[in-house]
Amino acid sequence: xxxxxxxxxxxxxxxxxxxxxxxxxxxxxxxxxxxxxxxxxxxxxxxxxxxxxxxxxxxxxxxxxxxxxxxxxxxxxxxxxxxxxxxxxxxxxxxxxxxxxxxxxxxxxxxxxxxxxxxxxxxxxxxxxxxxxxxxxxxxxxxxxxxxxxxxxxxxxxxxxxxxxxxxxxxxxxxxxxxxxxxxxxxxxxxxxxxxxxxxxxxxxxxxxxxxxxxxxxxxxxxxxxxxxxxxxxxxxxxxxxxxxxxxxxxxxxxxxxxxxxxxxxxxxxxxxxxxxxxxxxxxxxxxxxxxxxxxxxxxxxxxxxxxxxxxxxxxxxxxxxxxxxxxxxxxxxxxxxxxxxxxxxxxxxxx
DNA sequence: AAATCGGGGAT
DNA sequence: ATCCCAGATTT
Numbered sequence: 001x002x003x004x005x006x007x008x009x010x011x012x013x014x015x016x017x018x019x020x021x022x023x024x025x026x027x028x029x030x031x032x033x034x035x036x037x038x039x040x041x042x043x044x045x046x047x048x049x050x051x052x053x054x055x056x057x058x059x060x061x062x063x064x065x066x067x068x069x070x071x072x073x074x075x076x077x078x079x080x081x082x083x084x085x086x087x088x089x090x091x092x093x094x095x096x097x098x099x100x101x102x103x104x105x106x107x108x109x110x111x112x113x114x115x116x117x118x119x120x121x122x123x124x125x126x127x128x129x130x131x132x133x134x135x136x137x138x139x140x141x142x143x144x145x146x147x148x149x150x151x152x153x154x155x156x157x158x159x160x161x162x163x164x165x166x167x168x169x170x171x172x173x174x175x176x177x178x179x180x181x182x183x184x185x186x187x188x189x190x191x192x193x194x195x196x197x198x199x200x201x202x203x204x205x206x207x208x209x210x211x212x213x214x215x216x217x218x219x220x221x222x223x224x225x226x227x228x229x230x231x232x233x234x235x236x237x238x239x240x241x242x243x244x245x246x247x248x249x250x251x252x253x254x255x256x257x258x259x260x261x262x263x264x265x266x267x268x269x270x271x272x273x274x275x276x277x278x279x280x281x282x283x284x285x286x287x288x289x290x291x292x293x294x295x296x297x298x299x300x301x302x303x304x305x306x307x308x309x310x311x312x313x314x315x316x317x318x319x320x321x322x323x324x325x326x327x328x329x330x331x332x333x334x335x336x337x338x339x340x341x342x343x344x345x346x347x348x349x350x351x352x
Numbered sequence: 353a354a355a356t357c358g359g360g361g362a363t
Numbered sequence: 364a365t366c367c368c369a370g371a372t373t374t
Contacts, residue, residue: 083359142369300360302355341358361368
């Protein structure tokens with residue numbers, strides 16, 4: 001009975017996929033490199049957002065050797081605006097590892113794949129199934145939702161539920177894992193959607209326990225999170241002889257490796273008391289005269305909200321550290337450096 | 353187990 | 364405004 005249902009599910013899904021599967025840029029070649037790049041970009045990021053980045057990235061780095069040889073600033077520049085920049089740094093590191101430790105040969109085994117930075121169990125399963133057509137399961141947001149509904153799993157999110165979902169995903173994968181896993185993701189994205197699932201168009205409708213129990217809108221269960229804390233910060237556009245000062249953020253942590261106009265936390269009171277503005281900057285290493293506010297930017301991050309106040313400033317005295325992480329750059333030169341979305345808006349405000 | 357890590361699309 | 368996206372890594 002269970003075996004019959006299993007083959008029933010894969011048969012229905014594969015037939016549906018032939019007629020309704022998405023035509024996506026990374027589904028033309030199935031080379032390990034392009035599958036890998038797409039999988040990393042697609043982590044926590046929607047397909048439509050990824051597509052232009054994917055094209056540009058492969059245009060800049062057509063091979064894993066080209067990626068391995070590239071400077072990190074250029075890799076981050078191609079990633080600029082996509083978010084979760086550790087993905088880009090890990091992708092770059094992993095490319096070097098494959099070129100050096102694996103002689104340029106992309107691994108085709110689970111144990112080797114998960115040694116590469118940025119590749120966890122699900123991305124490894126995706127690479128093995130999509131690039132090599134090996135029968136490995138995946139468990140992304142789409143698959144979690146489809147399986148949770150299909151088997152009416154009422155557990156709260158967490159390790160316990162994940163273990164059950166991995167077991168279901170593994171039990172369902174047929175020999176044509178490439179098409180099956182693609183179909184599972186497409187079904188989740190286009191039919192078994194988070195809100196307003198289109199159960200009338202679902203090939204698994206008659207097998208779906210969630211639909212049978214009218215739970216499709218309630219599943220998967222989610223835990224609610226509290227309000228995000230607000231961080232108020234300032235950034236300075238410091239001028240000196242038609243150039244502006246930028247520095248590189250630490251490679252670890254938030255927006256790691258990106259460049260910025262010096263940014264620090266401030267208290268809201270310091271925004272209004274004109275003369276207090278000189279006290280805003282503690283760690284700059286040199287003295288400036290702070291001018292008027294020129295821009296205010298709000299940005300929501302995963303775990304906090306940012307309110308960023310940008311001020312014009314003029315170099316006064318002293319000197320910043322003389323290393324490659326601190327630069328005076330012309331307006332035209334700013335285009336070479338990778339910035340976060342917020343600081344990209346500052347660049348645009350200065351240029352436009 | 354919980355926190356960290358971006359930015360935007362959809363509603 | 365909220366939810367969530369082809370998750371991984373660190374704490």
